[in-house]
Amino acid sequence: MSIKILHIDSNHPILWQQLEEAGFENHADFTSSKEEIEAKIQDYNGIIIRSRFKIDKTFLDKAVNLQFIARVGAGLESIDCDYALDKDINLIAAPEGNCNAVAEHTLGMILSLFNKLNQADSEIRSGAWNRESNRGHELDGKTVGIIGYGNMGKAFAKKLRGFDVEVLCYDIADNMGDENARQVSLQELQEKTDVLSLHIPWTPDTDKMIDLNFINAFAKPIWIINTSRGKNIVTADLVEAMKCGKVLGAGLDVLEYEKLSFETLFQEKNTPEAFQYLLDGKKVILTPHIAGWTFESHERLAQVIVDKIKALYSK
Numbered sequence: 001m002s003i004k005i006l007h008i009d010s011n012h013p014i015l016w017q018q019l020e021e022a023g024f025e026n027h028a029d030f031t032s033s034k035e036e037i038e039a040k041i042q043d044y045n046g047i048i049i050r051s052r053f054k055i056d057k058t059f060l061d062k063a064v065n066l067q068f069i070a071r072v073g074a075g076l077e078s079i080d081c082d083y084a085l086d087k088d089i090n091l092i093a094a095p096e097g098n099c100n101a102v103a104e105h106t107l108g109m110i111l112s113l114f115n116k117l118n119q120a121d122s123e124i125r126s127g128a129w130n131r132e133s134n135r136g137h138e139l140d141g142k143t144v145g146i147i148g149y150g151n152m153g154k155a156f157a158k159k160l161r162g163f164d165v166e167v168l169c170y171d172i173a174d175n176m177g178d179e180n181a182r183q184v185s186l187q188e189l190q191e192k193t194d195v196l197s198l199h200i201p202w203t204p205d206t207d208k209m210i211d212l213n214f215i216n217a218f219a220k221p222i223w224i225i226n227t228s229r230g231k232n233i234v235t236a237d238l239v240e241a242m243k244c245g246k247v248l249g250a251g252l253d254v255l256e257y258e259k260l261s262f263e264t265l266f267q268e269k270n271t272p273e274a275f276q277y278l279l280d281g282k283k284v285i286l287t288p289h290i291a292g293w294t295f296e297s298h299e300r301l302a303q304v305i306v307d308k309i310k311a312l313y314s315k
Helices: 013-021 036-040 057-062 081-086 099-114 117-125 150-164 188-191 212-216 235-243 273-280 295-312
Strands: 005-006 025-030 045-048 068-071 091-092 143-147 167-172 195-198 224-225 247-252 284-286
Touching: 005 013, 013 025, 013 295, 036 057, 057 081, 068 295, 081 091, 091 295, 099 117, 099 150, 099 195, 099 224, 099 247, 099 284, 099 295, 143 150, 143 188, 150 167, 167 188, 212 235, 235 247, 235 273, 273 284
Parallel strands: 005 025, 005 045, 045 068, 068 091, 143 167, 143 195, 195 224, 224 247, 247 284
Antiparallel strands: none
């Protein structure tokens, strides 16, 4: 029996090519609405997505022949995972595909913040030559705290090996530490951290996890880097902490205001006050959810998905 796969987002061409070479039947639909996809999903055994729309119970109830859902990315928050698993649908993701890209982006954000690179560049372009106000900080001697020590957190810790830093990690799972980071309690991490980097999924447990109470529990003023999910941080609380000096700077690749698809930034007619502060702030670096979005990771993500789909049918 031919395995029919529906691709509803564009991806690196090797994904389609290698699946075709392996004998899978590929179909593409990048434009139909969710309802239109639901009307024909019963014809398919697999679906490959990025984040175009949510795969919910309604969708899954119509997908009577679905054997797998593959997301070309790290997280599965756009899928009702429990319901899919109840229906014996295999869930495939590729967090190992872009973890190096995320790690490099995270490090780049820290170094840019510490050395005021964006600010200095902007000032020179406007005709100002300010040396003292652009005096930076060195990462050596600092303690870096990583929350979430899976593929992304581990890759980032590995990048820090060339620096004279202490690296601590906190994770809900036990025995996650390695030669690059020592696993500690959340309390110890909050006592020692200078730079906090988030590498956690967006779940009910992590939604709005980083609020003012959480930030104030840190013993020292901190820098915060978020390359995980925007809704893990309460933006208004982050801004409040920046105003009072508890947060020294923030590098945000993800924002609370993003749409679920991650493809656009949701904004009301009036820009939220907290977001405007970030836009105006000199101690803030913002990027449009691109930490894992490199040319290399584009291909690597596709390859991981191909390999996992082929492995699923070789059992």
